[in-house]
Amino acid sequence: MGLLLAVLVTGIGTLVVVYAAAYLKGSDRIGRFMGFLFLFAGAMLGLAVSENLLVLFIFWELTSISSYLLIGHFHEKLESRKSALDALLITAGGGVAFLAGVLMLGEVGGTYQLGALIEARELVQEHALYPAIFLCVLIGAITKSAQFPFHFWLPGAMAAPAPVSAYLHSATMVKAGVFLIAIVHPLLGATPLWHFTLMGFGAITMTWAALVAMVQTDLKRLLAFSTVSALGTLMMLLGMENTLAIKAAMLFLIVHAFYKGALFMVAGAIEKATGTREIAQLRGLLRTFPLLGIGAVAAALSMSGLPPFVGFIAKELLYEVKLEEPPIGMILLVCGLVANAANVVVALKVGLLPFLGTRGNEEFKNLKPRGIGFWIGPLLLGVGSLVFGLFPGLILGKPVEAMVQQVAALDFEVKLKLWHGFNLVLLLSLITVISGLVLFFFRDALWRFGEFLRRRLGWSGVAVFRAGLAGFLRGAGAITRGIQSGNITVYLTIIFLVAMATLGGAWWLSGYSPSFPTRGEFRFEVLLLGLLLIGLGVLTVRATRRMTSIFLLGCVGFGVAALFALYGAPDLAITQILVETLTLLLFALAIYGLPGMKEKVAPNPRSWGALFVAICVGTGFTLLTLKAFDVQLADAVALDLAAISLPEAYGKNVVNVILVDFRALDTMGEITVLVIAALGVFAMLGDKGIRGGGSSMERSPVLGASARYTAPLMIVFSVYLLLRGHNEPGGGFIGGLVAAMGAVLVHLAHPSKPLRLFRLGPGALMVVGLAFAVLSGIPAWFFGEPYLTALWGGSLTLPAVGKVMLGTPLIFDIGVYLVVAGVVMMLYQTMERWQVAYRMNPNSTTSS
Amino acid sequence: MELIIAIMIGCLAACGTRMLLQRSLFRVLIGLALLAQAANVLVFTAAGLGRGDTAVIAKTAKELPEGHPDPLAQALVLTAIVISFGVLAFCLVLLKRTHRRTADADVDALARVES
Known part of the structure; x- marks a missing residue:
């Protein structure tokens, strides 16, 4: 599974890089762009081959970040930046959930190695945390793979340059969620929760996105929605109970990467050549771009699921799977029919419409053929769809078989054939194609209906998300302004009170009552020194002149030095005396030019509050000292050190x-x-x-x-x-x-x-x-x-x-x-x- | 004896805190110094008070006598004294710098400058 993804990443990556070089020719940011693109490719490769879930998570986040940078490539456009941010927030937010899931998995299973976890799957599945783990991983996957209701970031991401859309947002990155679900299938799969949530999300996404895709007129948005629909299909398949579904999913994943990657590149090439992505304006481009056209048509036919393209095999499998799983299969079958028919419309709109017909638009008269970089990618992918379709068992059989075995964790032989004979599945295929053609014929009416609905509803996922985000930021701002008043006194008060409350709380919970140690013998000089220091401290607080307070502070310091000397710490006493002397010197030098201290003001609420905090802190210090006498943990270390010193x-x-x-x-x-x-x-x-x-x-x-x-x-x-x-x-x-x-x-x-x-x-x-x-x-x-x-x-x-x-x-x-x-x-x-x-x-x- | 020292530490800490919460930045600085003293004595005392011997091995002996003071705590406090001196000097200069910028040495004035 990982290897297949790796092949997709590198294979399609190569074509995309060649294509991107042509697409961005002359742009001054091409170096930057390529850098991000390779960063992404590296991260995606890492994701594909990671065995450790934490490592996988890091690569996961890296893909999100590089996706953000790539979507925002045209960073001078506001919409571009906004879309990039939407995508980042949603995928990274899902990433946080995913991390939580991974950490819980690690806690439950005692390891982050996927293989070891799979061996301990009973332990994980019977654990009380299983639903939480599953939901966290699921959120990570459905945000990454743009499932309903998080799907809206993907169409927004079409603000990116076409190579990015082709690579990240159809062929590889959005597959990461599906990939994640697939690799955790042996670990978390085959529970009722798994089946229902995945099938639910998948089916809703598949149908809804396909319907929306049908009424789009912008080439790339149309493709984006159809990608969302395909991702939904994959999720749904992975949620099904039988092994055939997994086979279908794996095959569909490959097939989709081929045709969708090709179509995105076609869309980009058209946009670059003509300056528009509106389908209505594009006609008869086949004569100018014959090879691009061939690639586009091949990809479109594969997408429509027509023989002998590999898309046909995939679609046949999809139907077969659903037929095998009544009664839910029936609902899914209807959804699938709708989605596939919509797919036919989409495929025809993107792959055929721009190329067929005569040139209606005067502007396109003097278009020049473009270089090899533009058409080589789509052409290879389109032709690949055909070759795979003709010889399915030869090329695809083995890898798909291996993947199915890994995902389903059991032996399963995969036979891929183009022709299954006349049966129910073929009939369904026929219905799909016919209804697709009918819908295609009435596409203008459909578009008007879609527009009508859109105006009626008047809201979209993007709007809701952005409104929520703005509210969140406002709330955070208000809280920050409330806490960060900029006044040190307030900060200090909060810090002191929290610290003391923590201390007090810990004592309260541990049921500690201070004992009064009497171990050391009574020493009169220490009593005197203690009283002296207390008096000096109070005087320091009451001092109203700077020189006085500096002097008193010095006295406190010397008193402390005397205490050190009395209790067997000559080093400390000497250091303290020297430091106090230097402190006095520095303060004496420093008070030049500083304003004098203000006279004591009459007691006000503020000073009473400060007094209260001070008493709290003082009590805390005293109790802490007393407590420390009860616990003598440090002795062992100190004794060792003393013993080996000489x-x-x-x-x-x-x-x-x-x-x-x-x-x-x-x-x-x-x-x-x-x-x-x-x-x-x-x-x-x-x-x-x-x-x-x-x-x-x-x-x-x-x-x-x-x-x-x-x-x-x-x-x-x-x-x-x-x-x-x-x-x-x-x-x-x-x-x-x-x-x-x-x-x-x-x-x-x-x-x-x-x-x-x-x-x-x-x-x-x-x-x-x-x-x-x-x-x-x-x-x-x-x-x-x-x-x-x-x-x-x-x-x-x-x-x-x-x-x-x-x-x-x-x-x-x-x-x-x-x-x-x-x-x-x-x-x-x-x-x-x-x-x-x-x-x-x-x-x-x-x-x- | 420990009780007296514990109470003394508490008093010093309370005085330091009281000073820290005043408006005059100069007093805040004095408060910081007092609190540092209290904390140093706290660490020193918490490790256990010895019987008046030092943490130095006598000329003829091989090891410290029984009931000696804790040398580790002393080492910690020694560096703490020097570091709190460094920090105090740093804060003193910060105070002077602030005063030069705002022509005031008052916590509230500082808050106003920021916002």
């Missing part, structure tokens, strides 16, 4: 070992974030007007004199901190912070000199540091280990520092050191430049 990573400071060795990749991510933040700061402030440099800073002689000696000491000390970090408190983060402070101190003492550390500017430091960190992970590859695995070799005994183990983690830590120093220096430098610029010209920062 023997495997040669480090006594477990925190540092974790940072540069065990979890080095995390640290790498974090220093990268730092660099990004610094670059962001630079990008926002480092622009024109604030490149003033530090020359205007007044210089303090005392500071200058002391900095001359302290700053180099600080930098040396920072290196010491870095090197000893593996065994004692210290390391890259702390060392980097200290180094940056030293560099800033030098700069403060000598404002005329640029900010440098080891002769490198902040940007260079960040780059070099990141390079150190990134490269330090690479040597592990040469020993077959994962990236960033630590490698050790040798040691070095330094004065004061002691023994330093040499290895990649040390290089990594040096990288961290450089990055942190660079980032801090970059932040300082940018802020300082801003401040200098503000001092020199206070208005420049507010007026622009």
